[in-house]
Amino acid sequence: MNDQITTAQLTAWVTECARLINVHADALNDLDATAGDADHGSNLERGFTAVMAIGFLDQLDSPRELLKHVGSTIVDVVGGSSGALYGTFFLRMAVTSGPNGVLDAAGFAELLRAGGQGIVDRGSAQVGDKTLYDSLAPAITALDQALAAGDTLARALVSASAAADAGRDGTVALAARKGRASYLGDRTIGYADAGATSMALIIRAAMTTLG
Amino acid sequence: MKKFMNDPADAVTDYLVGLAAAHPTTVTFDAERRIVVRTTRARAGKVGLVAGGGSGCEPLHTGFVGHGMLDAACPGEIFTSPVPKQIVAATLAADSGAGVLHVIKNFSGEVMNFGMATELLAFEGIAIDSVLVTDDVSIPQMPGTAGRRGLGATVLVEKIAGAAAERGDDLASVTAIARRVTDRARTFGVGLSSCTPPLRGKPIYDLPDGEIEFGIGISGEPGRERVAMRDAHQIADAMVSEVVTDLQPSPGAQLLVLVNGMGATPLSELYLLYGECDRLLRARGLEPVRSLVGNFVTSLDQAGAALTILELDDDLTVLWDAPVRTPSITWGAEA
Numbered sequence: 089m090n091d092q093i094t095t096a097q098l099t100a101w102v103t104e105c106a107r108l109i110n111v112h113a114d115a116l117n118d119l120d121a122t123a124g125d126a127d128h129g130s131n132l133e134r135g136f137t138a139v140m141a142i143g144f145l146d147q148l149d150s151p152r153e154l155l156k157h158v159g160s161t162i163v164d165v166v167g168g169s170s171g172a173l174y175g176t177f178f179l180r181m182a183v184t185s186g187p188n189g190v191l192d193a194a195g196f197a198e199l200l201r202a203g204g205q206g207i208v209d210r211g212s213a214q215v216g217d218k219t220l221y222d223s224l225a226p227a228i229t230a231l232d233q234a235l236a237a238g239d240t241l242a243r244a245l246v247s248a249s250a251a252a253d254a255g256r257d258g259t260v261a262l263a264a265r266k267g268r269a270s271y272l273g274d275r276t277i278g279y280a281d282a283g284a285t286s287m288a289l290i291i292r293a294a295m296t297t298l299g
Numbered sequence: 300m301k302k303f304m305n306d307p308a309d310a311v312t313d314y315l316v317g318l319a320a321a322h323p324t325t326v327t328f329d330a331e332r333r334i335v336v337r338t339t340r341a342r343a344g345k346v347g348l349v350a351g352g353g354s355g356c357e358p359l360h361t362g363f364v365g366h367g368m369l370d371a372a373c374p375g376e377i378f379t380s381p382v383p384k385q386i387v388a389a390t391l392a393a394d395s396g397a398g399v400l401h402v403i404k405n406f407s408g409e410v411m412n413f414g415m416a417t418e419l420l421a422f423e424g425i426a427i428d429s430v431l432v433t434d435d436v437s438i439p440q441m442p443g444t445a446g447r448r449g450l451g452a453t454v455l456v457e458k459i460a461g462a463a464a465e466r467g468d469d470l471a472s473v474t475a476i477a478r479r480v481t482d483r484a485r486t487f488g489v490g491l492s493s494c495t496p497p498l499r500g501k502p503i504y505d506l507p508d509g510e511i512e513f514g515i516g517i518s519g520e521p522g523r524e525r526v527a528m529r530d531a532h533q534i535a536d537a538m539v540s541e542v543v544t545d546l547q548p549s550p551g552a553q554l555l556v557l558v559n560g561m562g563a564t565p566l567s568e569l570y571l572l573y574g575e576c577d578r579l580l581r582a583r584g585l586e587p588v589r590s591l592v593g594n595f596v597t598s599l600d601q602a603g604a605a606l607t608i609l610e611l612d613d614d615l616t617v618l619w620d621a622p623v624r625t626p627s628i629t630w631g632a633e634a
Binding site for chain 2: 117121122123124125126127130131134163164165166167168169170171172173175176210211214217265266267268270271272273275
């Protein structure tokens with residue numbers, strides 16, 4: 089099968105993540121203002137800007153090297169829950185990616201599952217807590233199911249992105265149980281979670297660059 | 300937005316430069332590692348104290364570095380916890396051979412980043428313990444949630460545990476004293492306005508005239524509930540009632556009472572509030588014997604105040620009274 093993901097494609101994914109976060113930074117800040125301190129977009133933007141700032145991004149020639157750079161840079165410059173959780177997400181993907189230069193569809197799905205497990209381990213979030221995991225978890229499930237059903241990677245990523253968007257939209261009706269938003273309890277009902285919204289962008293970027 | 304600042308992205312760094320310039324014999328800003336350390340290292344064999352959190356809450360924690368309190372502080376971006384690298388650097392700077400206590404306010408980001416730093420520090424051979432500050436009574440305690448925030452009690456933990464470390468207590472004893480403070484301290488905060496982070500350039504939320512936020516934290520986010528404005532007597536009554544109901548002090552308990560400003564409330568209003576709280580506590584048969592009034596744990600330019608009460612015992616009182624010399628808390632004479 090030709091459903092392979094090269095390091096260059098992963099670099100394109102990371103580049104698209106950075107672009108989407110930059111475009112949506114103000115909107116993410118405003119969502120965060122409903123329940124937190126209005127800086128989720130700015131913090132992620134600072135992280136991805138640092139990720140892109142090195143001149144040799146396209147010389148990181150394995151998924152492991154690339155994803156390790158993304159994860160450790162985010163851990164080093166973002167701070168807060170976002171830095172720890174997104175940093176752990178990419179670092180776990182790096183550790184899981186092995187020494188090979190090319191991934192297949194199942195390999196990418198395995199990376200995403202490992203990243204999701206990293207978020208659960210670090211933040212002990214569960215589906216329904218109104219966090220970034222609420223868009224990631226359904227995306228992982230949708231990707232796995234679509235690939236198991238014989239879909240191409242491109243089609244499976246379309247399903248994953250749709251599931252992430254639905255997960256994000258589902259957080260509107262939830263009261264936050266984790267993170268700073270949890271201090272407001274029921275006052276967070278009616279707004280999408282900022283983290284679930286940014287994670288849906290990360291999955292959307294995967295759809296447009298890896299499929 | 301009108302603020303004394305240059306590039307908003309440099310606001311935290313520019314503050315740290317100014318802090319170190321104003322108190323050169325007490326604190327030094329290590330710009331490369333982004334930590335604030337004591338200018339004169341603590342004596343060998345003293346337990347080190349490290350704390351860190353989002354900036355915007357000054358003087359917490361950077362203003363509490365010095366003799367009798369913290370050995371190093373790591374400031375994050377505004378309202379964003381520091382990164383593991385800073386925490387590792389602060390811990391290494393604070394270690395003088397007797398181990399290091401991390402004072403961690405219970406915010407998800409702070410807990411996670413201190414956790415990651417502790418994993419990295421496992422390779423350094425430093426004994427590390429931590430105390431989690433969770434004094435905010437406005438948050439219901441429910442399993443599976445982030446739990447209560449660490450607020451004003453953080454200052455009391457840093458002062459009292461710092462004094463124990465300075466006295467020569469070992470890591471286990473300093474940690475136990477720090478936990479005794481967190482066990483016996485509670486806080487409730489009231490916001491009269493939102494605040495304006497430099498990079499945002501506008502208030503985090505709109506709080507109309509005539510309305511106030513009950514149950515605020517220290518990051519400018521809305522509080523537990525929005526209620527109608529009322530006079531200071533009624534606000535103090537609510538604060539005292541929230542704190543005392545949760546703390547359940549023993550009859551006739553001796554208290555340390557902190558009336559903490561959020562950054563934009565004048566001292567006269569804080570003392571007015573202190574007077575109300577003092578009277579209400581005495582009416583309940585409790586005895587405030589130590590007080591602290593001023594801006595110690597803030598949210599930038601937010602107007603508001605928080606009441607923190609610590610039930611004292613003899614040792615905690617001795618440690619509170621012990622000499623301290625930091626940029627923002629200084630009393631007594633060093634031995």
